[in-house]
Amino acid sequence: MSDLAVLSSFLISAVGLAVPLALAALGETVSQRAGVINIGLEGSVIWGALGGALGSLAAGGYAGLLAGGLAGAAVALVFAVFAVRLNTDQIITGTAVTIGSLGFTGALYQSRFGVTGVALELETLPAWDLPLLSRVPVIGPSLFDQELTAYIVYVMVPLLAWFLFRTRWGLALRAAGESPEAAHAAGVPVVRTRMLAAVFAGLMAGLAGAHLSLVHTGTFAENMSAGKGFIAIAVVVLGRWRPAGVLAAALFFGGAEALQFTLQAIDADLPYPLFLALPYVLSLAALAGWFGRSRAPEGLALPWPRRGH
Amino acid sequence: MGSAARLQGATKRFGAVWALEGVDFELAPGEIHGLLGENGAGKTTLARVVAGLLTPEAGRVEIGGREVRLGSAAEARALGVAMVHQHFSLVPRFTGFENVVLFNAEAWTPHGGVRAGYRERIEARAAELGLPVELDVPVERMGVADRQRIEILKALMGETRVLLLDEPTAVLAPQEVEGLFAVLRRVAAAGTGIVLVAHKLDEVLAAADRVTVLRRGRWVLTREAAAVTARELADAMVGARSPGSGPRDAAGAGPRLEGAAGAGPSDDEQRRPPRHTPEPPIVAELRDVAAVSAGGAGLRGVSLAVRRGEILGIAGVGGNGQRTLAAVLAGLQAPDEGNAALPDEVGWIPQERDGEGLVNGFTIAENVALAVHVKGAYRKGVWFDWAAVEEAAAVLVGQMDVRSGAPGVAAGTLSGGNQQKMVAGREFLRSGELLVAESPTRGLDVKATVAVRERIRALAREGGRRPGIVLISADLDEILEQSDRIAVMVRGRLIPVPPEDHNPAAIGELMLAVRG
Numbered sequence: 056m057s058d059l060a061v062l063s064s065f066l067i068s069a070v071g072l073a074v075p076l077a078l079a080a081l082g083e084t085v086s087q088r089a090g091v092i093n094i095g096l097e098g099s100v101i102w103g104a105l106g107g108a109l110g111s112l113a114a115g116g117y118a119g120l121l122a123g124g125l126a127g128a129a130v131a132l133v134f135a136v137f138a139v140r141l142n143t144d145q146i147i148t149g150t151a152v153t154i155g156s157l158g159f160t161g162a163l164y165q166s167r168f169g170v171t172g173v174a175l176e177l178e179t180l181p182a183w184d185l186p187l188l189s190r191v192p193v194i195g196p197s198l199f200d201q202e203l204t205a206y207i208v209y210v211m212v213p214l215l216a217w218f219l220f221r222t223r224w225g226l227a228l229r230a231a232g233e234s235p236e237a238a239h240a241a242g243v244p245v246v247r248t249r250m251l252a253a254v255f256a257g258l259m260a261g262l263a264g265a266h267l268s269l270v271h272t273g274t275f276a277e278n279m280s281a282g283k284g285f286i287a288i289a290v291v292v293l294g295r296w297r298p299a300g301v302l303a304a305a306l307f308f309g310g311a312e313a314l315q316f317t318l319q320a321i322d323a324d325l326p327y328p329l330f331l332a333l334p335y336v337l338s339l340a341a342l343a344g345w346f347g348r349s350r351a352p353e354g355l356a357l358p359w360p361r362r363g364h
Numbered sequence: 365m366g367s368a369a370r371l372q373g374a375t376k377r378f379g380a381v382w383a384l385e386g387v388d389f390e391l392a393p394g395e396i397h398g399l400l401g402e403n404g405a406g407k408t409t410l411a412r413v414v415a416g417l418l419t420p421e422a423g424r425v426e427i428g429g430r431e432v433r434l435g436s437a438a439e440a441r442a443l444g445v446a447m448v449h450q451h452f453s454l455v456p457r458f459t460g461f462e463n464v465v466l467f468n469a470e471a472w473t474p475h476g477g478v479r480a481g482y483r484e485r486i487e488a489r490a491a492e493l494g495l496p497v498e499l500d501v502p503v504e505r506m507g508v509a510d511r512q513r514i515e516i517l518k519a520l521m522g523e524t525r526v527l528l529l530d531e532p533t534a535v536l537a538p539q540e541v542e543g544l545f546a547v548l549r550r551v552a553a554a555g556t557g558i559v560l561v562a563h564k565l566d567e568v569l570a571a572a573d574r575v576t577v578l579r580r581g582r583w584v585l586t587r588e589a590a591a592v593t594a595r596e597l598a599d600a601m602v603g604a605r606s607p608g609s610g611p612r613d614a615a616g617a618g619p620r621l622e623g624a625a626g627a628g629p630s631d632d633e634q635r636r637p638p639r640h641t642p643e644p645p646i647v648a649e650l651r652d653v654a655a656v657s658a659g660g661a662g663l664r665g666v667s668l669a670v671r672r673g674e675i676l677g678i679a680g681v682g683g684n685g686q687r688t689l690a691a692v693l694a695g696l697q698a699p700d701e702g703n704a705a706l707p708d709e710v711g712w713i714p715q716e717r718d719g720e721g722l723v724n725g726f727t728i729a730e731n732v733a734l735a736v737h738v739k740g741a742y743r744k745g746v747w748f749d750w751a752a753v754e755e756a757a758a759v760l761v762g763q764m765d766v767r768s769g770a771p772g773v774a775a776g777t778l779s780g781g782n783q784q785k786m787v788a789g790r791e792f793l794r795s796g797e798l799l800v801a802e803s804p805t806r807g808l809d810v811k812a813t814v815a816v817r818e819r820i821r822a823l824a825r826e827g828g829r830r831p832g833i834v835l836i837s838a839d840l841d842e843i844l845e846q847s848d849r850i851a852v853m854v855r856g857r858l859i860p861v862p863p864e865d866h867n868p869a870a871i872g873e874l875m876l877a878v879r880g
Contacts, residue, residue, distance in 0.1 A: 222476030226458075226466050233455045240417065240453035241467040242438050353457065 059193060065310075065317045066197035070205065071271065073309025075100070075263035077208045079287035080294065080301045081215060082259025087291055088219060089252035090232035090354040094149025095134040097284025098156030099127035099257040103264020105160045108177055108275040109167075111268075116180045120203065120265045127261015128254050130156055135253040139246055145356045153284065161277040179273045180204070204266040208302065211259075215298040228252060232352035235359040245359055260284060289338040295349040308334045366429045368393045368557030369445070369526045374413050374423035376406075378777070381768045382581045383409040384420065389576060389583070391526060391557040396548055398572030398589065399561045402601055402809030403781025404767045405578040407561045408450070411528040414559070415447040416440035428525050444525030448532055450780075450807070452515045456504035460497055461486070464518040471521075490517055493547055507683030508535040508838075512544075520551060527551060528559045533567055534806055535682040535838050537875045538868055545571045563809055565594045577601055602811055644672035647797040647832040648693065648710075653702035657688040663699070664856040670798060670832035675824050677847025678836040678858070681875050685856040686802065686836045687715065693800045693834055709796035711831065713788050713804045721787035724776030728766070728786060729757040731775050735790050756793070764789035765812065781807050788816050792823060799823065802836045817846060840868050840875075 079096055086093050093099075103123035110122025130152060138148040168175060180202040188199035198205075219225040230238035231248045239245050263283060268275045290308055294301030311334050315327040341349065371389040375382070384406045391397050401407045412418040414425060419435025426432070427443040447453075454463045464486055465471040471482045483499070490497050495513045503511055512532065519527060529548075533541045548571065552558050562568045568575060569589050577584040577600040584600045649669045656662040663685050670676050680686055691697040692704055694712040714720035722731045733742060733753045742749045742756070757771035764785040769778060778786065788804050801820060805813040824833050836853075837843050843850060850861040852874040861871055 223465070223472040223478075224476055226462060230455045230458070230466050233457055234453075237453040237455045237463075238466075240437070240447070240449065242441055242469070243466075350457075 061317065061321060063193050063196060065313055066194060068316060069306065069310040069313035070197045070201065071309070072312045073305045074201070074205045074208055075266045075271070075283055076287050076290050076308050077302055077305035078204065078211075078263040078266065079256075079260040079284055080290035080305055081208070081211050081298060082256035083287055083291045084294070084296055084298060084301050085215065085219070085228070086252045086256035087355055088232045088296060088352055089228045089249045090235060090352055090357065090359070091135070091139060091249050091253045091256075092145050092149070092288075092356045093131065093134060093138075093253055093256050094146055094285075094288070095130065095152030095156070096149070096256065096260045096287055097153040097280055097282065098134075098149075099130045099260035100264040100267070100280040100284040100287075101156050101160045101278070102130045103127040103261030104268040104279055105164060105264075105275055106261060107265030107268040108175060110265075111177050116178050116269055117203070119177070119269050120180065120262065123265025123269070124258050124261040127264060128258040131254045131257020131260070132250075134257070135250045139249045139253060139359075142358045142360070144358075157278055157280075164275060164277060174276075175274045177269060177273045177275070180269050202266075202270045204262060204270055207262065212298045212302050219298070229352070231359075232354050235354050235357070236361075239359075249359070260287070263287070286334075289335060292351075293334070293338045293341045295341065296352065304334075307337075366393075367391060367426070368395075368428060369414055369559075370426040371410065371414060372424040372426075374410065374420045374425075376409055376413060376418060376420040376423075376581075384413070384423075385581045387423075387578065387581070387583045389414075389586075391559060392574075393525070393557050394552050394555050395573040396552050396558045396560055396571055398568035398575040399559055399578070400563070400565065400568060400575060400597060400601055401578035401584075402580075403785075403807065403812060404580070404779040405601070405809070406581040407578055408530050409581075410578065411447060411530055411559055411561055414440070414526065415445050415528055417447070444523050445528070446519035446522075446524050446526070447528040448512070448515050448519055448530065450530040450532075450534070452511050454503045454511060454515060454518075457502055459500050459502055460506075460514045461499040463503060463514055464499070464521060467518040468521045486517070486521065489521060493517070493520060493550060494543070495547060507681060509537075509540050509681055509683075512536070516547065520556075524551070524556050526557050526559070528561070530561045531563065531807060532560070533562060533564065534803075537681045537838065538840055538872045539875075540681065541567065563807070563813075565597050565810070569594060569597075598810055601809065644674070644830075646670065647672050647707055648834075649703075649705045650692065650699075651703045651705075653692060653699040653704060655688050655692055655697055655699050655701075657685070662856050663688050663692065665702075666856075666858045667702075668834075668851065668858060670834055672797065672832055673824050673830035674848045675820070675833045675835055675846050677843035677850045678834060678853055679840055679843045679850060679861075679871050679875060680836075680838065680853035682838050684853045686838075686853050688856075689853065689858075690714070690800050690802045690834075690836055693798070707797040709794065711791040711794040711796045711799040713791045713799070713801045715802040715806065722775045722783060722790075725774060727757075727772050727774055728761065728769055729754045729771040731786070732757045732760060732790050732793070735794060760786065760789045760793070765815065781809065781812060784808055785812055785816070788819070792819055797831050799831045799833045800836070801833060803838065804835070805837075805839065805842060813842075817842065820846060840871060843871070844868065 079100060083093060083096055103126055106126025107119040107123030111119030134148060134152045137143045138145045182200050182202050185199040189195045219229065227243040228248055231243055231245045235245045264280060267279055286308060290301055290304045294304035311330045314330045318325055318327040367390050369391040371387065374384045374387045376384040387410060389410060399407045409418060413420050416435055416437040416439060424431060425434060427440060427445055430443060432439045432443060465478055471478055473479050495517050497513050497517055498510065503514060532544060536544060548558055560568060560572055572589045574586060575589050575592060575597065576586040577597060579601060646669045651667050653666045654664050678686060692699055694710050695706055742752045754771040761769040766782050766786050769782060775783060784807060791799060805816050808816060820833060824830060835846055844866060850866055852859045852861055852871060859874060861874065
């Protein structure tokens with residue numbers, strides 16, 4: 056392979072791996088901005104993957120994508136009812152939702168398709184080749200010859216940035232995450248805002264899961280989310296709770312993952328698993344403030360109404 | 365003329381405590397109505413019920429003659445009710461502008477953007493009310509008085525029929541209090557009814573047209589401010605325990621309600637003449653200390669020395685570095701520059717009793733044990749002597765008059781003032797050579813204020829321990845009444861005040877001198 060071809064295939068792989076992370080992390084950004092840390096994101100991803108598979112079998116690929124998104128949102132609704140409405144601890148609730156989801160989806164898959172291990176074959180989503188743009192050398196094919204999920208990311212980044220920082224609803228949502236007391240006093244329905252934000256995160260994570268089954272693999276396997284939901288939470292931190300930053304961080308994580316495949320493919324004599332660890336080191340560095348101050352929303356993961364009052 | 369707000373038969377219970385019991389209250393348009401009472405009397409609860417922020421068990425709320433659904437903040441706001449909270453309800457990381465528009469629905473277009481020209485409207489309204497504000501600075505970087513102005517401005521952007529202010533003067537310098545009252549009079553003159561919750565009788569009498577007193581959740585009296593004296597109000601607030609037979613501290617000092625009520629301090633007979641014995645040893649010393657602070661001002665080149673048995677008063681407008689000074693003295697923050705020589709154990713009455721002063725989920729006994737167990741008391745071999753702890757807690761509850769307190773009660777269920785009394789009482793028990801008291805009487809009623817002040821004086825003057833005491837307070841009366849020496853904090857610097865300048869005017873000037 057020529058160097059350019061290697062680079063091009065690396066980029067294609069990097070963007071492909073970044074898309075599910077970006078989808079889930081953009082949703083989580085909104086949720087965390089509202090003060091809800093949804094550790095159950097991983098649960099929404101795996102339900103999204105299974106929902107995508109079942110939807111696709113029933114009515115085709117795009118129906119599968121929709122079903123995946125809804126399945127992820129439904130899981131997040133369960134999480135939100137407990138963690139927001141009933142004010143249970145967000146971390147514990149999210150962990151329970153994730154573990155429960157991995158178990159339920161595995162059981163459902165086995166009861167529906169047996170334990171024989173015959174891989175499910177799913178119709179994958181077609182790539183949309185954007186005229187002209189996809190002809191741009193090197194980066195064209197990786198960015199503009201992608202499936203619908205990638206284009207959802209491209210649209211969501213500016214849309215969410217506008218929503219969060221330019222509209223009253225974004226201001227109210229951020230207020231609910233920074234200081235729920237002040238938001239409440241200003242007439243913001245804090246509980247409803249947080250519920251909606253958490254469910255939106257689930258919807259996006261569901262789309263990420265559907266991407267795994269309908270774009271990435273064309274099949275479903277137990278535990279196929281493989282920690283994507285958790286990585287997405289690290290992506291939010293590295294992206295400093297801003298949509299554009301989150302996109303960049305997702306590309307960075309995706310690139311690191313793609314790098315190990317590329318390095319294997321060209322037989323480079325490098326300890327490639329190290330590249331998988333690098334993004335996490337950077338996430339910790341970001342949390343520690345090495346790239347300038349960036350603080351999590353002040354009210355993140357704190358119960359509302361405050362307990363004991 | 366109808367009423368701006370009317371409350372009938374309001375009843376609200378927190379656990380076993382009746383915060384309000386069948387209270388009636390009426391606010392006329394254009395009046396400033398002072399709301400007085402001891403801690404836990406129900407003042408804040410009443411204001412919050414009117415604002416729809418609390419749902420009473422029973423009662424009826426009318427705003428401008430229209431009945432509102434109980435506990436609906438949105439409905440109350442739509443009818444023009446705004447509240448300025450004691451702990452401001454601002455989003456710290458948002459700018460002044462963002463905080464104002466967050467609160468005001470009319471700031472927005474239907475598409476969710478800020479209406480063109482709204483910023484100019486904010487600036488015009490601020491100028492009209494005489495409220496100088498900075499709109500582009502995050503609130504967390506502002507001083508307390510600036511935050512309060514943002515809080516008031518955001519409340520007054522719309523049509524405001526009822527403005528409720530909860531202890532707005534507690535954090536202000538005397539000159540700033542005058543400024544606030546001038547703003548309130550302008551607002552009232554435009555027809556807004558104002559409820560002023562306060563604990564300083566003289567301030568309420570100076571600002572209010574009418575006064576209502578609550579006691580233990582019940583209505584006691586409502587009178588024209590011109591037709592009532594501070595003494596009558598104090599009597600009404602404490603009820604059967606009238607000032608004449610009132611609070612006496614362990615040293616048997618006389619009742620001091622008059623002083624707190626502004627009827628002239630009677631300090632002279634209280635304050636001892638200067639001692640002619642050799643100077644007592646220095647218990648704590650700072651030399652050229654500089655320290656940064658995340659929120660307000662840090663410290664710059666601060667030097668001070670505290671001697672055994674002396675009270676050093678630190679005056680200043682909130683947010684000028686007092687919090688950092690307290691943190692350094694309490695050993696919670698190391699100086700970035702300079703030296704701090706501190707005793708091993710320091711007593712500390714923090715400003716934020718909630719979270720810093722006590723653990724809400726712990727019982728009163730547990731909170732007592734938490735602070736004093738280090739010195740080796742309350743032990744039976746390797747075990748804790750819980751019986752002794754509970755006994756000490758029970759004594760503390762009695763001594764400090766902690767309402768609805770018992771050793772087994774969770775600290776978080778107490779009202780703010782009672783939490784403050786508990787923390788203060790506990791710190792008095794400690795054995796350190798230094799006591800740092802940050803606004804120890806903030807939010808306390810007259811009686812509790814007197815009790816805490818006398819305990820502080822007794823601690824410094826009497827008995828074997830006699831720690832050095834650093835008293836940090838925005839309440840100038842308190843500083844003047846209590847201190848042997850006085851210094852003023854301005855923008856992170858500590859300015860000593862010579863004895864001849866120990867009067868409100870001179871110190872007030874110093875407090876504000878370097879501002880702007």
